[in-house]
Structure formats: structure tokens, C-alpha cells
Amino acid sequence: MSINDEKYWIKNFAKASGAATVTSKKTKVLTTDACGPAGYDTAFNMQMSKKKQISENNAIKEAQQVLIMKKAWELATSPLKQVPMNAIMAYMSGNSLQIFSITMTVMLVWNPLKAITRTRKSFQPFINATYQKLMQPMVAYVLCQCVLMLIAFFKLNWMGLLPTTTSDWIAWEKPREFTEHVVHSIH
């Protein structure tokens, strides 16, 4: 018989204490056959034990909250880890209008946009936390995605696709109108 056999270990323990028996794995019945030592107040002791259990439970819950928030912040700042890679890829793909650079730029714009629209879904595992507390990492997450998108805008600018210069708006500029008209003699 192995020491790891749960039934065997409980049985021995029951025998050793002589006070407790375990009927099943899931339900535990504590029976007291022997009297406590002198001065030992069983009722008091049980009350204290309950209080201790409650405080322990609270501590566990708080620790869980902290852990959740930590994980939420990790998720919120995770896009920043992609910044160096995306920046290098954006630089390497070149500024000419080719299928690779165009695909790359579209991805750089599209992925952050997609991520921002799915922010709530991304933070679904942490939804047990207080919504107000979760707002901060969510905002941070959106901002980080914006940083990623910024690379895309830089890339668009390098490619000359952003209408930021006078030449981009020259087609809308009205030509000068001349009030007089000249008729030249034939030959």
C-alpha cells in the first residue's frame, strides 16, 4: 500500500487521533468522543477558528484581485511589446507602393483597429474585477494599440499617402481668373 493512498492516510489519521473519522472524500464529519484537556474551551476555540477562516478567505480574495489587475495590466501593455518588431518590419518593407509594403501597412492599421473594437472581449477573463478598476488597463490597452497604429501612420506618411502637404490639396485649389480676354490677329 502506497503512502499516497488517500484512503489509507485518512484511515491512519483517524486511528491516531481516535477522535475523527472520514466517511467520504467530499464530506467530512468530525466526531468528538474524548473530552478536551482542562481549561480547553471547545466552543471558543471553534468560534476563533471560524473567524480565522473568514479572514483567510478575505486575504485570498484580495490576492486574487491583485493578481487579476496585474494580469489585466499585462494584457493592457502587451501591444507595446510588438512596437519594436512592427517598427522594424515597417522600415524593412520599404516606402514604395508594392504588394508587400501595402499589405504590411494595411495590417498595421487594421490589427490595432480590430483590437480596439474587441477590447471588452479581450478583458472578459478579468470581468470579475471591479469595472472601475478595469477601466484603467482598458484605456491603457487602447492607448497602446494607438501607439501601434502610430507606426502605421508614420509608415503611411513615409509612403506619401497622408495628405499632409500642399501638393495633396492642389487639385482643390482654384486657378486664378483673368478678367480680360485677348484676340490675336490671324498670322
Next chain:
Amino acid sequence: MANLLVLLWSLALGCLFSLTDAVLVNEIGKNDFALQLVGRVQQMHIDHSTTSVYVLSDRHFLASLGLENGEIKWRQLVSPETSVFVNEGANLLMTLERDSLIASLWNSKTGSLLLQKQVDCGTNVVPTSTGFACINQDMHSVAVFSKQNSTFSVKNIDTPTEIIGVGVDGDDIWTVSLEEDDVHALPLGQSAVHSKSLLANVPASKHEKGSDLKIHLLWQGLVIWSKENTVYAQQPIIESEPVKLFDGAWKSLRLCVHDNVRASVDVYLSDENDSAVFLSVSVDEQGRPIVINTSVLPVGKLTSYTFTENGRYSVHVLEDGTLEAFAGDKQLWNREESMAYVADSFMVGLPERDELSKLVQQEESHSFPFFSRLMRHLKALPQLSLTKIMEPKGQSDAFDSILIIASTTGNLFALDTRQNQKSYISWKKVLAPYPSNVRSWLLNPATRDYDVAVVAFVAEYPNETIYFELNAFTGDILFQERLPYTPEDYFVIENTNNDTRSVTVAAVNNAAIVITNKGLEANRSLSDTVFTRTRDHIVSGLVLQPDLTFIEKWRFPFTEDEQVLKVVKRNPKEMIPSVARVLHNRNVIYKYLDPNMITVFTKRSNTLHIYVLNAVSGALLYSTKHTNLPESINLQAVMSENWLLYSFWSDVPNLSTKVVSAEFFESDKPNEKLPLDNYVSGDVNAYVPYVVTQSYIMPKDIISMGLTNTAQGITSRDVLLGLSTQQLAMLAQPYFNPRRPLLPPKAKNKDSTLIPYEPVLPMEDQTVLSYNLRVYNLTQISSHPSVYESTTLVFACGHDIFYTKVAPSLPFDMLSTAFDKRQLLLTTFAIFLGVIFTRPMVRLKLLKQKWY
């Protein structure tokens, strides 16, 4: 329902592709043609052995034409003052340049030059069986030139008497001398006892020696002589009776001799009433004079005439240069050689094409242009036939045009490029014979509301002017006016309503005379219109008063010794695609786009002056000069948007053709424009340009210059050049950009939009548009937009005529020649059939999958 949708989609796709016929085919003869001309023929000879007509024209072309079809077999340019002689049996042509006495021998079949040598030759040159003979300067000897291998041998043979002519009879050479009112013929190299008298065979009743016998002509042995009122022709070399040409009252006798034609003389006799009688005299097979029936000839307009000895073929030249060939009374062909004398030329858009382009423009202005286009194509569906769909490359009228040529001979031609190559001439009008000056212009293009293009034609005479307005598509005369004066200038005032024609105004002594029968009421307000006028030393601006008199508004002060060579202006119809030029860093520099800007070129001693003026106020915007120029400078110039380009001959540093490009901007700084209101008056002095210039050397001589022109102006405006090498070329606009950077060797070009500066312009073979053809003297170049933005129609003329299409920025709005519409349609149809047939099979399979 789904099947119906698929069917409709396929039909729509097929419909769209069937109408997609804009395929640029760059092949010789595809939407281009060349008409080669020789000019007004002065000498000609029919060679029966090679069925050719050899002609020599006043444009100095020696050419061989097919006797049956009139097409040019070959042609060569020869020196002025050249005579041609034909050795029929030996397939040789000989030419003699009378000023330099250079004899040339040509292969009459191929036109190749066999031999050229300077000879000491006198007068009265006649061809012999081995070369030619002529009288020496002393008039007592004959020089006989014979071709021997690669050179000419000369043999001088003395004659006993002074000779006045040389004749040839077979291998024998005869000399003819005049003695005591009689003509004697003597075989060359024999003594005087062998001489024959001209009048020996004339019956005694017809002549008396010493009476009023007149020798009118002695040419190659044929003598035209007259006694009293009777004119005779006689061949004294052989013993023949004189032939009576005319017997009646005549006042004057004019003879027209063809140097090359053996025994062929045209005789014009005019009687007391100045009515002319035309006769043509030749010799028959026995050498006797014969008179050719001339009933088919238009008497009075004929300048030259020749025929075969058996009289079957005849070729004659009319006074305007038209060359006509007859076989008996039947006309074989004619060549409109007067088109070689171009006074003005221009292109007229076809009405259907203009209609389509207007329709497209209207569709673009709709909210949903795609649906408008789709609806148009669906409407065209009922007219669609299977043959039209399967037609691989039908270019419709996209690249066709009407070409108008006004000749200095007073003719007006319209060439329709849609017709086959043998009859491009759509119509011809002989409007005014022998004018002293001819002008012609497009008065009105065809519009939607007024679907007739109107051409104006003016023929000026010393004391009167005839003005015509014609329908450019049919040649019908719409309006005609005979003016008893010669106007100093003509102005065209454009219409403002689409349903009225433009109006021609003539200026006579500062008075404006409206020639067209419609008044000025429907036209543009004349209060803000300035009329410019150019004289030898004056350029001035005029304003028209309500009483139709011109008052001078400004006059540019040229000095007396400064002669105005040329005035160029912008094309008022050209489209401006952008108000600024974009730099490499995406900044812009604003163009100086004054539509009233003109450039005046003047010359004073050996200096060329260039003045850029505002034609409204006469203000000088820019001026420059080029010094140390030769006497003749061959100036060519064009102007477009904010760009001036001109070329001239320069002696500095050595004789070459220089091209100067000047671009006008509002400022030298990027993104900066002149601080003026958007409405600019010509009197505002603050509107002045900043000019960037650069000069280049052209490795070839330029004889004419033009620019490509497209409907929207987006396509590059490349430069069209007529070259002295008898070619038409097109050079890309970036080569003429004055902002081309001057870089040291191996330096990196920071601005990739500009080609680094090189002084010599690259004239590579690809720049030549006329492929391997020689198109002579292209002094006029005009361009017209086609339906497609990428393509320009180009028409060049002067002597020859050349018409083509070009795509300066490549045919970006057209399918390539590799596009196979038939294959695409068949593939689409096959896929459609595949879908129809496999659909039930797929359904059955899916059903079975659900059971098992």
C-alpha cells in the same frame, strides 16, 4: 432566379468587353499614314519599257511614278536648275545641273545614283544612245559625252558652220544651222555637202525665201516655223513634208518645251479674241511630225504635257500642280500635288467622336458615373451583333480626324483619315486661282448644338479679297463674300452661345468690318477684349469701340532696326491640369498661368531679342537676348501653360542648333504664391513671373516645332519636332525642363523627378515618329486630342503629309496589344456553361451525402 442573374451578368460583361476596343496598335499604317508628293512637275517623260513616268518638279524632286497607278516608285532630291534626260533602252536617267555643270547618272528602275561628275557642257543638251551631246560655248563644235564604266568620256567634234541646235536620230547625231532664212541639218562629223535644207521638201507655193518666214523653235531636230498665218512643224533631219499645225488668224504663239521629251512641243496660239488654241506636236515612228489630239485637255490651265509615242498614254500637269494621267480618253489617276504648297493646315475633330467625348464628360458629372456608363452600354446592347463582339480590334473613330490643307495655289483640301490609303481626300475645292496670299483657319469646331465645323478661307489679290466659310465635313460653301480691298488683319471673335458661329472681323484702316453675315450681338462682350496686331517693327494692342473702330491701347517700343520675327502665344483651348508643379519633397511651386501672355522674337543686327509681354496692358514681364548669331537663325518657338521653348542657330561656341526652355512661376520659393486676389486684371503690375531658364544643344536641325495636346492635359506635353533630316520626332518634356540639376560626375541626384542636366539633347531612334520614311519639309505641325487622354493625334505637313497618333505617357488608359478579347469572351462563356451544367450534379451529390 440565380440562373437569370448569372445570365444577365454574363451578357453585361460581354457587352462591356465588346465595347472595350481601345487597344493601342503601334504598327505602320494603323491609324497613321504618309502622303509623299513631288510638287508641281516641270519636266516629265513616259518610259514604256518600265511603265514609269519620270518627273522633275519645281521642288527639285526627280521621281519615278507608276504609269498605271501614279504611285511613287522612288524619288530623289536634286539641285535646283537641273535638267533630266532619259535613255529609255538603257534604264538610265541623266541629270545635268546647269549652274554647277554636274552630270549625274541614275538607275531609272531603282533611283540609285550611279555616277556623278563635273562636265564642261554648253547649251542645247540632248540625250544620245550612250550619253548626251551639247553645243559648246564657241557654237562651232559639239561635245559628246558617253558613259564608260564608272566615268564619262568627252569627245569634241567641230562643225563647218555655226550651229544652233543638235538633234538625234537613232544612233546618229545631227547638227542644225541657220543660213539665209533656211535651216540646214548636217550629220555630225561630216562635211557641209551632206547638209539638208529644211525647206527643200516644202512646196514652192508655200514659201518664198526671204519672205516673212519665222523659225519659232528648233529643238532636238524638230522645227516649228510659220509663214504668214500658217504654222508648220517639220523634222529636217529626215526628208519629210512639213505638217500644217494651224492655219488661221493668230496673234501670238507660245511654245512650251519639255527638255527631256524627244520631239514633244506644246504650241499655244492665241487669236485676236485672246481665245487660246492648244496643240501638241510629236514625231511618229518614222520621225515625221504628228499632231496629238488634245480634245481631253483643259485648254488654258495646262502647263505641261507628255504622251507615249503611240499616243496611248498621256500625262499632263495643270496650273495648280495637279498631275493627271489618261489612257486614251479614260483617266487613269491623278495626283493632287498642290497639297505640297501648304499655306495653312489644321485638324478638325470628327462629329461622332466629339459627341462621344461630350457624353463621357456629362457622365462624369453625374452622381453615379458608373451606372450612367452601364446604362449607355445596355442601351447599345440591341445593336450588338456576334461579329462585332468577336471582332478583336475595332478602334472605331477614336484616332481619326479631318485634316484641312489650304494651298497657296488657292485650293482647299479635306483629308479624312478614316478612308482607305488610296483616296484620303474627302473633298477638294478650287476656290480662288492664282491668289497672291492665302490664309485659312478653323472658325468653329463642331458642337452638340451646332454640329458643323466651319472653316474660313481667304484668298487675297492685289485689289480684292475673297472670303469663304465652308462646312469642314462636306466642303459645302456656307458663306462667300468678295471684298474690294485687302484687310490688314483678321480677328476671330468666338461665340458664347453654342448655337452660333464664331465671327470673323477684318481690320481695314483701323475700322472693324464684320465679314460674317451674322452680327456681333450673340458674341462675347467686347469691352474687356484686347486685339493684338503685329507688324514688321510694331506689336500693339487695340480695343474695339462701339462704332466698330479700333483704338490703340498700347504699343511696345521696338527700335526702327529691330525686326519682329515671330510672335507666339498659348493655345487658348489647352487644359491646365494643375496650378502648380510638385517638387520631389511634395512641396509645390505655383505656375505663372497668364493666358494673355505673348512672346515676341525680334532681331537687331546679330542679336535675337525675346520679350514676354502681357497682351492686355503691353507690360514687359520678361526679356532676354542672344548675341553673336549668324545671319539666318532658323527660329522656331512654342508656348504652353507656363512654358516657353524656342530654338535657333547659334555661332557660339560653334554653329549649332540651340534650344532654350523657360518656365514661368509665381515665386522661387516653395508653397508661395503672389499675394493677389484670385481675379487678376491685365493692368495689375504686381502680377510678374519668376523665370527659370536653361539651354540645350540639339544635334539635328529643327524646321518646325509643336506640342502634344490631350483632352484633360494630364498627359505629358511632349515636344514634336520637324527635322531637317526629313523626319518627325517627339522628345519627352522632362528633357526640356529648365530645373534639371547640374550635378558633378558620380554625384547622387537628390530629386529623382528630374533628369540630371546634359547639354546635348538625346535624339535616339525611338524618338522618330516617321519610322524609316522620309517626309520632306514638315514645316507645320498641329496636334489634336483624341478620345483617350493618353493619346494625341499629330498632323505634320509642308511638302509631304504625315499623320499619326502618339502616347507621350504611354497608353495608360488603353488595353495592350497582348489583350485577347476573343479568348477572354470564350473563357467567360466556358465558365458560364460549366456552372450551368455542374449545378444539378452538385445538388445531387449534396442530397446523397445527407442520406448516407
